[in-house]
Amino acid sequence: MKVILMWVNSEAGFYVVGLLQAKFEGYIMELYLDTSDVVAVKKLARIFPLAGVTTNPSIVAAGKKPLDVLLPELHDALGGKGRLFAQVMAASAEGMVEEARMLRAIIKDLVVKVPVNAEGLAAIKMLKAEGIPTLGTAVYGAAQGMFSALAGAEYVAPYVNRVDAQGGDGIQTVIELQQLLTLHAPHSKVLAASFKTPRQALDCMLAGCESITLPLDVAQQFISSPAVDAAIVKFEQDWQSAFGRTSL
Secondary structure, eight states: OEEEEEEEEETTEEEEEEEEEEOOTTOOOEEEEEOOOHHHHHHHHTTSOEEEEEOOHHHHHHHTOOHHHHHHHHHHHTTTOSEEEEEOOOSSHHHHHHHHHHHHHHSTTOEEEEEOSHHHHHHHHHHHHTTOOEEEEEEOSHHHHHHHHHHTOSEEEEBHHHHHHTTSOHHHHHHHHHHHHHHHOTTOEEEEBOOSSHHHHHHHHHTTOSEEEEOHHHHHHHHOOHHHHHHHHHHHHHHHHHHSSSOO
16 A cells, blocks of 8 residues: 555646555456447557457447457457456346346356446445456446445446546546445546546546557557657668668
């Protein structure tokens, strides 16, 4: 354990939020891809230090592969390593629990995503009692996310860009949620989601997120830069001019 002094930017300037007892010493941030594209996962798993892959019903529907086919394929694309996340569709807590069991029958160590509404909170409590790990998803507020953590969710997923799109402040929501979990639910991790730009993801990392999940386009932007490409071309041209080759 160590103590971190956290600062937050406000209209009045910088001020001290407080001394928070943090659990970050020695941890490695978990990086996930938010996709159902098996080919892309296999390609990027070679490049990124991936902790796994997250999905949601819209992502799975776009790929048109049923979960009993998709999840094993994603598992193989990750080289048999990493965690997979899939979401329940039932409306009742009891239905969510039953679907969670079905998902775990496909991938035994899968993390079950549960929407954080009234029935979802009840389901998270029930799944916690069964030893099934959950992620509280569709989180639009820090208090909402904290309640899912207190119910037993291992991960909590605030929707950064969607909060922004509704006129809120997605990064501030992440900062507040991170503080709440550190203070009141240290067993849970923020898994920030819903990004449109690398800057949003970077701000979440700077806020202390222990895990983030990136859509493919944002992940690609982190490793693609015209300026970097231009610099490499210039190095090759200079080396070729001096030594007649582009290798050492």
